[in-house]
Amino acid sequence: MKKALTRILRVPGDLARRLPLPEWIALAAAIVAVALGPAAVLGYNRWASRDVITVKAVQWAFEPDTITLTAGVPAHLRLISEDVVHGFAIDGLGVEVDDLLPGHAVDITVIPRTPGTYDFRCTRYCGVHHGLMFGHVIVRPAPARSP
């Protein structure tokens, strides 16, 4: 353990000799707590959401307001409200989520069949500019398969 740590950290030989093993273990724990732990958190998030498109709803916009999908390919959307109760619907794709509660992520799967542009919008009155909360889903044709 000590040898591995000193090699990884490139610690000078005399310091490596002076420090007892428990101190090295403590140092490893401290590094995990301060740096590796948070890095692992971010890494896990990246891995967990690798195939997920996150759509944030805030007064009075969606972020992103344009989503690009591929016809026939399932898309996983994670809907998150960051302030008040919003709703979410994609006209023409049969998607309707009644309540997006603040802090509650809602995961849905969409399989768009027909290429084209669809509108999505907030379906819960969420304040004075509720009517401006909309965006677009662009469904591109699936790439042609080579024979």
Next chain:
Amino acid sequence: MSADRHASAVATRDAVAPARPAPSREVFLGVVPATARLELTRVPLLRRLLASRWTTFVPTTVNLFLFAVILLAGVLGTPVGNANIAIVFIWILWWSALMLLLVPFGSRIWCGMCPLPVLGEWLQRRALVRRRLGPPAGRTWKWPKGLRNMWLVNGVFLGVAAFSGIITTRPWATAALLGAIMVLSTALFLLYERRTFCRYVCPVGGFLGLYANFAALEVRPKSTPVCLAHKEKECILGSAAGYGCPWLEQPTNLKRNTYCGLCFECFRSCSKDNMGLFLRPFGTDLLVDSHRGPDESWKAFIMLGAAAVYSATMMGPWGTLKDWANLRSLGGWAVFAGGLIALLLVGLPLLHGFFAWLSWRLAGRTVPLRRVFVNFSYHLVPLGLLAWVGFSFAILLPNGSYILRILSDPFGWGWNLFGTARLPWTPVLTAWLPVLQALSLLFGFVYSLDVAWKLARQTFADRRQAARAVLPQIVLLAGLTATFLWLFVG
């Protein structure tokens, strides 16, 4: 003796004076003698555990990891407070645990595992776990004499309290506060000796210190004669096994819990195995008639007043007050902050001063008014702490279920680590909330009355004078209790 010689003059002063326990004849609530003690360190396992250097390192490092996650969540997580670990863990879990359990039953045990100053302490010691001999890193300056009290702590706490509406609801604000404390503490650890930051600057440390005097746990020497005969004073100067008291206290002569951070360093440094961990009756240190001062009186006013203001702001029906605290408009916030500071710094002290003056008059002006004012301020501690207990019940019971959700999705990113992320918000035992709050207040009121009577007899030599002096204090405590009852259940 292989001890470091960089001990502070503060630490060595009065080192050989015998410890002065609470008056031996006092009996709390007519049932529990003030001298009753149960030595927990008679259990060999606990004794070994406290003497181990890992006992401090492990919980502190776990908390440091949580702290790093909380900082991350404050910056990158959802801004929705109840879906972000920064708000749920700090202001629901930690705060409630502090007021309901850690302070009443564990004194300043939180300070022993607090992650905020730990980077500074590691840098200062140039070691993580082991006892490193030799001079510490940094400047090791001594804290200015004029600031060796709670006044600065009171000021910092008020500054934070003025922004409480923002800090307790916005994850970024919580992260900013904790980050600022960590940066400041690290800087001060490199400039000043030992745990100067924790003792004289930390905004949490101030009220922990005051309320620790009510706590049912203490670290004290097992035998004063052993300390007196032991000339090396390892607990102050340090030994090969442990550092000198990081809190600049004299463990040989501890009278009160105010500045004992339960780091258990004295358990390690003492070669005589003469330090013990004791259970004791609540409120014992409130009767110790030394080291009292107006700085601590004001701390008592500030904490009592803050409990009332937070109860009104967070649980009261006054929307305007919430808007002011939430910084909806700068003018409104200025009214809130100005009112808060005026009430806590001037209003409550004036009220207390009036009743102290009445006591002084009724008792025949036989002692200085200042002594009456300061001494009687300590009976506000039980009521103040129990008011915070009532307030914490109102935070924990309705909102505690968020903790389970947060464990699975700490950032509000849609994770579900343990399958609890979709748990619905579930208030627990809220039907009993008014009862629990009323009982807390009742206990605080009765205990405060008991302490007030003991303080009166301590302040006035004559029993009849004490009886007359305590009458206005009973009125004051009854009025304060009624106010809290109204705020909680009215």
